[in-house]
Every structure is written in C-alpha cells, then in structure tokens.
Amino acid sequence: MRLRNTSTNWGAIAKTFHWLIALFIITNLVLGYWAEGLPVSPTKVEAFYWHKSIGLTVLWLAVLRLLWRFTNPSPRLPSDMAGWERALAHSSHVLLYVLMIAMPLSGWVIHSAANFPLDLYGVFPVPDIIPASADESAIGDLAKIAHYWMFIAICALLALHVLGALKHHIVNRDAVLRRMLPFSRASDPIRGE
Numbered sequence: 001m002r003l004r005n006t007s008t009n010w011g012a013i014a015k016t017f018h019w020l021i022a023l024f025i026i027t028n029l030v031l032g033y034w035a036e037g038l039p040v041s042p043t044k045v046e047a048f049y050w051h052k053s054i055g056l057t058v059l060w061l062a063v064l065r066l067l068w069r070f071t072n073p074s075p076r077l078p079s080d081m082a083g084w085e086r087a088l089a090h091s092s093h094v095l096l097y098v099l100m101i102a103m104p105l106s107g108w109v110i111h112s113a114a115n116f117p118l119d120l121y122g123v124f125p126v127p128d129i130i131p132a133s134a135d136e137s138a139i140g141d142l143a144k145i146a147h148y149w150m151f152i153a154i155c156a157l158l159a160l161h162v163l164g165a166l167k168h169h170i171v172n173r174d175a176v177l178r179r180m181l182p183f184s185r186a187s188d189p190i191r192g193e
Contacts, residue, residue, distance in 0.1 A: 113140025
C-alpha cells in the first residue's frame with residue numbers, strides 16, 4: 001500500500017489519520033455525552049479526564065492531518081458528480097476540519113476556565129489556554145455553549161458524511177468509499193473518467 005495519495009486512491013497515511021481520528025471522535029462523543037449525565041462522583045471526574053485527553057489528541061491529529069492534506073493532494077471525485085454534490089462534499093469536509101479543531105479548543109477553554117490542572121494521559125502537563133482573570137466563568141460559560149452546539153453540528157456532519165459514503169457505495173456503485181477503507185486497493189478508475 002502506498003503511503004501517499006494518488007489521483008484515484010487515498011494513501012496509507014491519509015487512511016490512518018481518517019480512521020484513527022474517526023475512532024477518537026466517536027469514542028469522545030459517546031464518552032462526553034455519558035459523562036455529562038453522571039452525578040458528581042469519581043467516575044464522572046475520571047470520564048472527563050479521559051474525554052479531555054482524547055479531545056486534545058483529536059486536536060493534534062487533526063492539525064497533522066490538515067498539514068498532510070495540504071502537502072498531499074486528494075484523489076479526484078467522480079467526474080459525473082453533480083455540482084451541488086461536489087459543493088456539499090467540499091463544504092462538509094471543511095466544516096469537519098473546523099470542528100475537529102474548534103471543538104477541542106473550546107473544551108480546552110472550558111477546562112482552563114475551571115482552573116484545574118490537567119495532564120494529558122497522566123503524563124504531559126497541559127497549560128491553560130486562557131490567562132487567569134476575573135472573567136473566567138463568563139468565558140467558560142460561553143465555551144460550554146459553543147462546545148454543546150459543536151457537538152450537535154459534528155454529530156449531524158458525521159451522519160451526513162457516512163450517508164454520503166454509503167450513497168456512493170450502494171447507489172452510485174463507485175470507488176469513493178472503497179478507496180478510504182483500510183487495506184483496500186480500490187485502484188479501479190473513478191466512474192466517468
């Protein structure tokens with residue numbers, strides 16, 4: 001399997017970023033939703049500790065993935081895709097990247113405003129992202145609202161992303177989904193070329 005992308009397929013590095021980030025995001029969405037409903041307890045503290053560590057991991061992986069994407073062109077979309085489908089695919093991917101970075105940042109702000117120390121996976125100390133000030137609770141409250149709405153948005157975008165991939169696979173019968181699957185060699189040409 002090639003490390004770099006080709007004009008028709010994703011490379012091993014892009015696939016690894018995609019699936020690793022997907023696993024972390026889904027885990028963190030479930031973990032955060034579950035932890036939010038827990039009563040104040042050691043279990044809730046532990047769940048949020050893992051939620052924060054995973055969230056910061058998503059942030060750094062998303063930045064690395066974005067850098068990789070800028071230096072390594074994406075495979076072409078099928079030439080017979082309608083213009084609105086191309087625009088939807090492009091805008092949903094841009095929004096996913098924005099949320100993969102903005103959502104962990106808002107969580108980091110929430111944590112910093114709480115003025116409680118955090119060690120990433122119990123090893124690396126995480127500095128506060130906002131300075132100590134009298135407005136910490138107001139900033140934290142705004143970040144909580146933003147974090148909640150980004151949770152809603154990323155759930156909707158992930159659903160749209162999965163449905164789009166399934167449409168390509170089941171309805172269009174093209175290689176768009178297969179070429180992102182781990183270990184696939186979906187090197188068959190994209191329909192319409």
